[in-house]
Structures are given as C-alpha cells and as structure tokens.
Amino acid sequence: MGRKGHYCFGLTRRTRALAPDPRGWLSSAGSGILGAESNRLSKLGEDWFTEIAEEAGSALSLRLGAAGRIHEEQTPYQHIEVYETEHFGRLLTIDGFVMLSDRDNFIYHEMMAHPALYTHPKPRRVLIIGGGDCGTLREVLRHPEVEEVRQVEIDERVTRVAERFFPRLCEANADPRARLEFGDGIRFVKEAPAASVDVIIVDSTDPIGPAEGLFARPFYADCLRALGEHGILIGQSESPLLHMELLRSMHGALRGAGFHDVLTLHFPQPVYPSGWWSATMACKDMPLSGYREDDAREKPFETRYYNAGIHAAGMAAPEFFRRALMEPDRS
Numbered sequence: 001m002g003r004k005g006h007y008c009f010g011l012t013r014r015t016r017a018l019a020p021d022p023r024g025w026l027s028s029a030g031s032g033i034l035g036a037e038s039n040r041l042s043k044l045g046e047d048w049f050t051e052i053a054e055e056a057g058s059a060l061s062l063r064l065g066a067a068g069r070i071h072e073e074q075t076p077y078q079h080i081e082v083y084e085t086e087h088f089g090r091l092l093t094i095d096g097f098v099m100l101s102d103r104d105n106f107i108y109h110e111m112m113a114h115p116a117l118y119t120h121p122k123p124r125r126v127l128i129i130g131g132g133d134c135g136t137l138r139e140v141l142r143h144p145e146v147e148e149v150r151q152v153e154i155d156e157r158v159t160r161v162a163e164r165f166f167p168r169l170c171e172a173n174a175d176p177r178a179r180l181e182f183g184d185g186i187r188f189v190k191e192a193p194a195a196s197v198d199v200i201i202v203d204s205t206d207p208i209g210p211a212e213g214l215f216a217r218p219f220y221a222d223c224l225r226a227l228g229e230h231g232i233l234i235g236q237s238e239s240p241l242l243h244m245e246l247l248r249s250m251h252g253a254l255r256g257a258g259f260h261d262v263l264t265l266h267f268p269q270p271v272y273p274s275g276w277w278s279a280t281m282a283c284k285d286m287p288l289s290g291y292r293e294d295d296a297r298e299k300p301f302e303t304r305y306y307n308a309g310i311h312a313a314g315m316a317a318p319e320f321f322r323r324a325l326m327e328p329d330r331s
Contacts, residue, residue: 048062048063049085049091053242060273062083062088062271065084065086069081070083073161075155080161081093081094081096082165090165091271092161092165098272099133100166102166103270106304107304108277110306111267112234112279113136116199116281118291119232119291120230123232124198125146125148125196125198126140127152127192127197129186129189129200129201131151132158135166137172137173137180150181151178151180152182153181153182154182154183156182186214189219192225193226195227198228198231199227199232199234200226200233200234202235203235215235216253217257224259230284230285230286232284234279236279237279239277244321247278247324261283262280262282263289264279264280265278265279265280266314266318267314
C-alpha cells in the first residue's frame with residue numbers, strides 16, 4: 001500500500017490534502033491559513049489535488065482531469081478517495097494522503113517484492129502484511145517458484161476499491177496461489193507457526209495508530225520466529241531525507257529482535273514526500289550483501305523498474321545515511 005497518514009518519529013509529517021476545491025486553504029496573499037505564503041499556490045485553482053507536508057516545507061500538486069474525484073467512502077478504519085488526474089492517471093488517497101498513482105506505483109511495488117525474493121535462496125511461502133491495493137501481491141506472484149502467498153489487510157474496502165478502480169494492480173488476485181485475508185496483521189504474525197514462511201513483506205501504513213506496532217521490536221521478534229531458514233523480512237521505511245530517525249529506530253529494533261543483518265534499499269517515488277523512498281530488509285541468519293544476481297538478470301517476467309543493476313544500486317547507502325546509522329542511540 002505504501003505510506004499513509006502522518007508520521008511520528010522526529011519530523012512529524014502532518015500533511016493536509018486539498019482537493020478538489022482548495023480555495024479555502026490556498027487563498028490570496030495575506031488570508032487563509034497559509035497566509036502570504038499561499039500567493040503562488042492560490043493560482044492552482046480548483047482543478048488540482050494538493051497534499052501539503054507542512055513541517056517538511058513541501059507540497060505535491062497534481063492537476064485533476066475533467067472527472068475530478070470519482071469515488072469517496074468512509075470505512076470503519078479510514079477515508080478512501082479516488083481521483084482522475086491529467087498526467088498521473090488515477091490517484092488513490094487515504095485520509096487525504098497519496099497512496100499511489102497509475103503512473104509511478106510500479107516503482108514501489110517492484111521494490112517491495114523483487115529484492116527480497118531474489119535475496120532468499122528459495123522463496124516458496126510469502127506473507128504480505130497490509131498491501132490492500134494488491135500491487136505488491138501481483139509482483140510476488142510473478143515469481144514461478146513461489147507456491148503460496150497470504151495477504152493480511154485490515155481494511156477489506158481498500159482491496160475492493162482497488163479491484164474496481166485499479167484493476168491492473170489486482171489482476172493476479174484470482175491466482176490459486178494467493179489467499180486474501182482481512183484482519184489484524186500483528187496478531188496474524190504472532191499466531192503464525194514457527195518457521196512457516198520464507199519471506200514477510202510489510203506493505204504498511206506509517207507508524208501511527210494501529211500500524212505503530214508494525215515498526216516495533218516485539219513484532220519483529222514475532223516475524224523472526226515465523227520465518228524459516230534464511231528468512232527475509234522487508235518493510236516500507238519512509239523517506240531517508242525526511243525520516244532518518246524512523247530508519248535508525250527500525251534498524252535498531254530489527255537487530256535487537258535478533259536479525260543477523262539489516263539493509264535499506266533506496267528508490268525514487270515521485271508522489272511521496274521528498275520523492276525519495278525506502279524499504280528496509282532484514283535476514284534471519286545470513287548477510288544481505290549477496291543476492292541471486294544471475295536469476296535476477298534472467299528473470300522470466302517483465303518489470304518496468306527493477307533489474308539486477310537496480311538491486312545492486314539500491315543497496316548503496318548515501319554517506320549521511322551511513323553515518324546516521326553509526327551514531328549512538330539517542331533515545
């Protein structure tokens with residue numbers, strides 16, 4: 001699913017989504033909640049979707065198509081909206097925050113799936129926590145060696161909306177290897193038999209509310225127990241540029257839970273804050289420096305972003321990131 005909601009480690013990403021009529025927010029200079037700074041933004045008008053990351057000092061705006069907002073509903077968990085945009089295709093938002101667009105979601109979904117599956121020596125049993133839009137599920141099922149994928153999403157309506165408005169993401173939902181379940185992912189992992197899965201993918205919300213536990217050491221310890229030999233865990237881990245404290249916390253919690261090695265993959269994601277996103281991967285009992293490079297080069301399916309070179313490049317850590325991880329824990 002990707003990032004959702006606001007963010008709560010270090011930099012609190014309290015964003016506001018303005019669509020399809022932002023004029024009450026983006027008013028003329030000197031009025032409205034943004035005051036004089038809104039002068040240029042006010043020119044966007046009613047036909048733009050805008051998400052403002054106030055404390056990051058940034059915003060994302062996408063021009064809407066003629067249809068504008070094409071779906072809206074309130075579920076027991078969150079507010080879901082779908083928009084038609086002029087250049088990014090359909091746009092899915094939850095609680096006003098961008099989840100994905102037709103144009104660039106392939107980057108996120110491919111990087112959540114393929115690096116982990118090509119790192120594990122023989123991935124047969126995969127568990128996805130979250131991932132309600134089913135894009136990551138689709139990518140996992142491209143691997144012929146995968147025998148079973150269980151996806152546990154807390155809000156069934158996210159999946160049903162995706163099936164209706166993003167059918168290409170859901171084209172593998174009927175694959176006989178796939179099992180879609182709706183419930184509490186934390187509880188599911190806690191109750192999973194030991195050594196019952198090879199790869200766990202945490203395609204989750206941001207670490208607030210019910211999702212906060214998905215970034216905590218007890219959850220990681222449960223994942224470690226559920227993973228078999230050479231087991232791999234990967235989870236979305238926000239923007240290295242904006243959320244370094246979260247990444248430090250994740251690395252510490254994963255190592256504290258007993259994982260042998262932890263590594264963060266870096267990739268672009270244009271519709272997310274800063275345009276730079278990450279996924280953090282951990283292995284139960286072997287280093288993550290290697291992967292099945294030959295298999296990745298000869299993959300029996302097409303991708304749009306992932307390949308063996310991207311896999312290797314994604315593992316490279318920028319200097320500020322490497323230094324931050326080496327700093328002593330300040331908590």
